Amino acid sequence: MVGRIRNLVGPTYWILTFVLTVVAVAMVAFYTPDEKTMGTIQKIFYLHLPTAICTFLACLVNFICSIAFLAQRRSACDDAAAASARVAVQLCTVVLVTGMIWGKSAWGQWWTWSPRLTFSLVLWLLYAVYLMVRSSVESEQRRALIAAVYGLIAFLDVPLVYLSVRMMPDIHPVSVSLAPAMRWTLIAWFVPITMITFGLIVVRYNLNRLDRLGRRDDEIAPSARGFEVLPAEGGAV
Amino acid sequence: MNDSQYTILAYAVGLGLLWGYAGVLWISARRRRCEAFVEPVVEKVDPWGDLGGTP
Numbered sequence: 001m002v003g004r005i006r007n008l009v010g011p012t013y014w015i016l017t018f019v020l021t022v023v024a025v026a027m028v029a030f031y032t033p034d035e036k037t038m039g040t041i042q043k044i045f046y047l048h049l050p051t052a053i054c055t056f057l058a059c060l061v062n063f064i065c066s067i068a069f070l071a072q073r074r075s076a077c078d079d080a081a082a083a084s085a086r087v088a089v090q091l092c093t094v095v096l097v098t099g100m101i102w103g104k105s106a107w108g109q110w111w112t113w114s115p116r117l118t119f120s121l122v123l124w125l126l127y128a129v130y131l132m133v134r135s136s137v138e139s140e141q142r143r144a145l146i147a148a149v150y151g152l153i154a155f156l157d158v159p160l161v162y163l164s165v166r167m168m169p170d171i172h173p174v175s176v177s178l179a180p181a182m183r184w185t186l187i188a189w190f191v192p193i194t195m196i197t198f199g200l201i202v203v204r205y206n207l208n209r210l211d212r213l214g215r216r217d218d219e220i221a222p223s224a225r226g227f228e229v230l231p232a233e234g235g236a237v
Numbered sequence: 238m239n240d241s242q243y244t245i246l247a248y249a250v251g252l253g254l255l256w257g258y259a260g261v262l263w264i265s266a267r268r269r270r271c272e273a274f275v276e277p278v279v280e281k282v283d284p285w286g287d288l289g290g291t292p
Contacts, residue, residue, distance in 0.1 A: 014259070021256075025248065040240040044247045051251065090258050094251045101247040105240055196255050203262045210269060 013199060020192040024185070032185040035176075041105040045176070046185050048098045050193040051091050052120075058088035058197060059127070059158050066151035069144060075212060078144035081151055083204035085130050087197060092124040107171065115164035116172040123161055126154040140212075 028043050035042035065081035068074070099117065100110045111117065130150055137143035165172050178186065238246070 018256075021252065025252075028248075040244050043244050047248060047251045051255075087258075090254060094254050097254070098247045098251045101243050101250070105238075105243040193255075196259065200259060200262065203259075203266065207262065207265055207269070214269075 013195070017192050017195040017199060020188075020195065024188045024192055027185045027188050032181050033179065035182075038106060041102060042176075044098050044102045046189045047193075048095060048102065049186065050190045051098070052095045053190070054193050054197040055088055055091040055095055055123070056158050056162070057194075058084045058091055058201065059123070059155055061201060062088060062127075062130075062151050063155040066148040066155075069148040070152075075140075075144070076209070078147065079208035079212060080201075080205050081147060082131075082134060083201050083208055085127050085134075085147075085151065086204055087200045089124065089127045089131065090200070091197065092120070092127065096120060096124060112171060114171045115168040116161060116170050119157060119161040119164050123154075123157045126157055130154055 024046070028046050032043070032046070034040050061084035062081050065077045065084060069077035069081060099120070103112065103117075104110045130147065133150055134143055134147050137146055164170065165174050
C-alpha cells in the first residue's frame with residue numbers, strides 16, 4: 001500500500017497535475033463567464049475555495065496522524081503529521097493571500113476582522129507555530145509527543161473556520177449559486193489542487209523519513225516489526 | 238488596478254506559492270539524491286525494513 005502511494009509520486013503524477021492546472025486556468029480564462037454582480041474578480045473563487053477545502057484536508061491528515069502517533073508511537077505517524085502541517089500552512093497562505101486580493105477589489109480593503117477571516121488567520125498561525133514548536137524541541141521523542149498533542153488542539157480551529165460564517169454575522173459570502181459552466185470550472189479546479197495537496201504531503205513525508213534515517217546512526221539496532229519506535233531520548237538529532 | 242489585474246495577481250501568487258513549494262521540494266529531493274519524485278528509494282536506505290522496505 002505504502003509502495004503504491006509512493007509510486008504515485010512520480011514525474012507522471014506531477015506532469016498530469018500540471019496539465020490539469022493549465023486546463024483549469026484555461027477554463028477560467030476562456031470558458032467560464034463573469035459573475036453578474038461581482039464581475040471578473042469572482043473568478044478568484046475557483047482557486048480560493050478548493051485551496052481552502054484542501055487546507056482543511058491537510059489539517060485533517062495532521063489530526064489523524066497525531067492520534068495515530070499517540071496510539072502507536074510510530075515515527076512514521078509523526079513524520080506524516082509534520083508533512084501535512086507544512087502543506088497546510090502553505091495552502092492556508094494561498095487562501096489568505098487570494099482572499100485578501102479578492103477583498104481589496106470587492107470590499108476596498110485588504111483585511112477586515114470578520115469571524116471567518118480571523119479564524120482563518122488563527123488557523124494559519126496555529127500551524128505555523130506547530131512548525132516552530134517542532135523545530136524548537138531537540139529530543140525527537142518529546143518533539144513528536146508535544147507536536148501530536150498540539151496537532152489535536154490546533155485542529156479544533158477547523159470547524160470554527162467552517163461554522164463561523166454560518167453562526168455569526170460576517171461579510172464573507174456563505175454560499176454562491178453557480179451556473180453550470182461555473183460549476184464545471186470549480187470541479188476542474190478541485191482536481192489539480194487536491195492532487196497538488198496529496199502529492200506535496202507524500203513528497204514531504206518521504207523527505208522527512210529520509211531526514212530521520214539520515215540522522216540515525218548506521219548502527220541502529222535491528223528491531224522486530226512493531227518495535228519501530230523513536231530512537232532513544234537524547235539520540236542524534 | 239482593475240478587477241482583471243487583481244484576478245491575474247491572485248492566480249499568479251496562489252499558483253506561484255503552490256508550484257513554487259513543489260519546486261523547492263523537488264530541489265531538496267534532488268540535492269539529497271533522493272528520487273522521491275521518480276521511484277521509491279526507501280529500500281536502499283532502510284536496510285532494516287522498518288519503513289516497509291525489504292529487509
